[in-house]
Amino acid sequence: QRERALLWCVLGAAWGQLRYSVPEEMPKGSFVGDVAKDLAMDLSLRERGVRLVDRRRTPYLALHGKTGHLVTAERIDREQLCEAVQRCVLHCEVIVEGEMKFYEIEVEVTDINDNDPRFKEAEMELRMSEITVPGWRIPLRDALDPDLGRNSVQSYELSGDEHFSLSVQAGPGGAERPELVLAKALDREEASLHELVLRAMDGGEPSRTGTARIRVTVLDANDNAPVFSQAEYTVRVSEDVPIGSILVTLTATDADDGMNGHVKYIFHKTSNRGSDLFHLDSETGEISLIKDLDFEEISSHELQVQAEDGGGLLDTAKVHGIVLEITDINDNAPSFREGDTELRISETTAPGSRFPLPEAHDSDLGRNSVQSYELSGDEHFSLSVQAGPGGAERPELVLSKALDREEASLHELVLRAMDGGEPSRTGTARIRVVVLDTNDNAPVFSQEEYTVRVSEDVPVGFTVVTLTATDADEGANGFVQYSVKKVTEKASKIFQLKAETGEIILLRNLDFEEGDYYELEVQAHDGGTLFDTAKLVITVTDVNDNAPEL
Known part of the structure; x- marks a missing residue:
C-alpha cells in the first residue's frame, strides 16, 4: 500500500508537469528548479538512472546528477530564442530509465530590460x-x-x-x-x-x-516680391563712352527660393530714343550702350525698370542718366589673371629658347594702362617683349644660360608689369621654372679601387664588402644597379654581387691554402646607358686550421 501511494505521488508530479521560470541572461549553471525534490526522489538522480532530454539543437537546460537541480546550460537571450513570441517557454523531459517513466518540464524564460528602444531610421x-x-x-x-x-x-x-x-x-x-x-x-x-x-x-x-x-x-512658397537695392539710380557717363559699355548694373533680390526667387529685369517705361540707345540684360540687370551718345542731341534719359520673379511678383525702379564727360585717372594697378605660373623645361633645352608668359591686364586707358615689363630672379633667364595684336605687349621668357638640374632643379622668378601713370602702379606674378631631368650623369663609385682583407674562417653568407656608387640624376636615370664585369671562374663560385645593394656575399667557405688573392672588376650602371667601373681586391688571411704532418 505504501509503494502504491508513493507511485501515485510520483505520477501526479510527472503528469501534472513541473513548471519553473528563470530570468533571461542568467550565467551558465544558474539554478532553475529542484527536480529531485519536486519528484520526491530521495536518492541521487544518477543512481536512479534519471536523465534529461532536451530536443533543441542547442540545449539550454541541464540536470545535475548529484543535487537533482535543474540549471541553465547556456546563457539564454529571450529575444533571440523567442523572437516576436509573447510567452517564451522551454520544454524538456525527465526520463527514469529503470522505471520506464518520463516527466514533462516547462521552463518559462522571463524578460529583463536588456534592450534599448531603437528607431529603424536613426x-x-x-x-x-x-x-x-x-x-x-x-x-x-x-x-x-x-x-x-x-x-x-x-x-x-x-x-x-x-x-x-x-x-x-x-x-x-x-x-x-x-x-x-x-x-x-x-x-x-x-x-x-x-x-x-x-x-x-x-x-x-x-x-x-x-x-x-x-x-x-x-x-519655399512665393511670398516675397523682388526688391531693388535702390529705388532710384543716378548714372553719369561721358558722351564718348564706347558702344557695348555697361553703364550700370541694377540689383534686385528676392528672399524666395528656386524659381520663386529667380529675378528677371524688363523695361517698364522708356522713350523711343531710350530704347534705341540702351539694352537691358534680363538676367543680370546690366544696362549697356548699343548706339553712340550725343550730348548736344539730348543730355539726359529717364528709364523705368521692373524686376519680376518666377511667380509674377514685381518691383519698379527709376534710372536717371545725366551725360557728363569723365576724365580717366590711374586708379587701377596692372594685374595678372594667375598670380603663380609654372613652366617645365628640360635641362637639355638650348639657350635662346623662348616661352610665352602671362600678360597683365589694366582697366585704365592710354598711358594709365600697362606700358612695360621687367624680370628678376635668376641669371639663367631674360625677358623679351613682343608687340601683339592692337599694339599690346606680349612678354616672353628667354633661356640665356644652359640649365643643369643637378645644380638647381627649381628657378623662381618675378615678372613685373608697370603702367605709365604718375606715380606708376605695378603688378607682379611669380614664375616657377621646374627643370626636368635627363640622363646626363653617370654613376660614380665612392672608390676607384676597393681593397678588402678577410679571414679564411668567415661563414658562408658573410658580407665581404658593400660597394657604393651614386648618380646625380633623378628617378630611373639615377637608379644604380651593380654587376660583375670581369672575374675568374674560381672567384665567381666563391663570391656573389647583389645587383640592388652592391653587397659582395660569400657563397662558400674560403681556404687560404687554396687561394689567398682574388681580383674582380665591378660595374655600376644607371637606368640609361651610363656606367662606372671599379676594381675590387680581396686578400684572404690565414688562420691556424691545419695540423703539422710528419
Missing part, C-alpha cells in the same frame, strides 16, 4: 511647405524594443524647436504611434531647416532610451 528627413497650416500632423516612425511589457516602449518626447510639438496616438494592440504636429507657422526665409530630436523611453528600472534625429526642410 535620421528622418521630412519636407514641409512654408504655407502649411499649423495643426498639420505627420506620422513618425515608431521605435522598436524587443523587451516585453513595462520593459518595452512606453513614451515619446520631442525637443529642438518651438515650431513643432509631439502627439502620441494609440495604435493597433495598444501600441503608441508618434505624430509630428506643426505648432507654429513656418517661414523659409527665416529658417529653411529645423532639426529635432525624438526620444523613445521604456518603462524599465532604470529606463532605457533611444533617439532619432528629424530634419524638417521647409519648402
Whole structure:
C-alpha cells in the first residue's frame, strides 16, 4: 500500500508537469528548479538512472546528477530564442530509465530590460511647405524594443524647436504611434531647416532610451516680391563712352527660393530714343550702350525698370542718366589673371629658347594702362617683349644660360608689369621654372679601387664588402644597379654581387691554402646607358686550421 501511494505521488508530479521560470541572461549553471525534490526522489538522480532530454539543437537546460537541480546550460537571450513570441517557454523531459517513466518540464524564460528602444531610421528627413497650416500632423516612425511589457516602449518626447510639438496616438494592440504636429507657422526665409530630436523611453528600472534625429526642410512658397537695392539710380557717363559699355548694373533680390526667387529685369517705361540707345540684360540687370551718345542731341534719359520673379511678383525702379564727360585717372594697378605660373623645361633645352608668359591686364586707358615689363630672379633667364595684336605687349621668357638640374632643379622668378601713370602702379606674378631631368650623369663609385682583407674562417653568407656608387640624376636615370664585369671562374663560385645593394656575399667557405688573392672588376650602371667601373681586391688571411704532418 505504501509503494502504491508513493507511485501515485510520483505520477501526479510527472503528469501534472513541473513548471519553473528563470530570468533571461542568467550565467551558465544558474539554478532553475529542484527536480529531485519536486519528484520526491530521495536518492541521487544518477543512481536512479534519471536523465534529461532536451530536443533543441542547442540545449539550454541541464540536470545535475548529484543535487537533482535543474540549471541553465547556456546563457539564454529571450529575444533571440523567442523572437516576436509573447510567452517564451522551454520544454524538456525527465526520463527514469529503470522505471520506464518520463516527466514533462516547462521552463518559462522571463524578460529583463536588456534592450534599448531603437528607431529603424536613426535620421528622418521630412519636407514641409512654408504655407502649411499649423495643426498639420505627420506620422513618425515608431521605435522598436524587443523587451516585453513595462520593459518595452512606453513614451515619446520631442525637443529642438518651438515650431513643432509631439502627439502620441494609440495604435493597433495598444501600441503608441508618434505624430509630428506643426505648432507654429513656418517661414523659409527665416529658417529653411529645423532639426529635432525624438526620444523613445521604456518603462524599465532604470529606463532605457533611444533617439532619432528629424530634419524638417521647409519648402519655399512665393511670398516675397523682388526688391531693388535702390529705388532710384543716378548714372553719369561721358558722351564718348564706347558702344557695348555697361553703364550700370541694377540689383534686385528676392528672399524666395528656386524659381520663386529667380529675378528677371524688363523695361517698364522708356522713350523711343531710350530704347534705341540702351539694352537691358534680363538676367543680370546690366544696362549697356548699343548706339553712340550725343550730348548736344539730348543730355539726359529717364528709364523705368521692373524686376519680376518666377511667380509674377514685381518691383519698379527709376534710372536717371545725366551725360557728363569723365576724365580717366590711374586708379587701377596692372594685374595678372594667375598670380603663380609654372613652366617645365628640360635641362637639355638650348639657350635662346623662348616661352610665352602671362600678360597683365589694366582697366585704365592710354598711358594709365600697362606700358612695360621687367624680370628678376635668376641669371639663367631674360625677358623679351613682343608687340601683339592692337599694339599690346606680349612678354616672353628667354633661356640665356644652359640649365643643369643637378645644380638647381627649381628657378623662381618675378615678372613685373608697370603702367605709365604718375606715380606708376605695378603688378607682379611669380614664375616657377621646374627643370626636368635627363640622363646626363653617370654613376660614380665612392672608390676607384676597393681593397678588402678577410679571414679564411668567415661563414658562408658573410658580407665581404658593400660597394657604393651614386648618380646625380633623378628617378630611373639615377637608379644604380651593380654587376660583375670581369672575374675568374674560381672567384665567381666563391663570391656573389647583389645587383640592388652592391653587397659582395660569400657563397662558400674560403681556404687560404687554396687561394689567398682574388681580383674582380665591378660595374655600376644607371637606368640609361651610363656606367662606372671599379676594381675590387680581396686578400684572404690565414688562420691556424691545419695540423703539422710528419
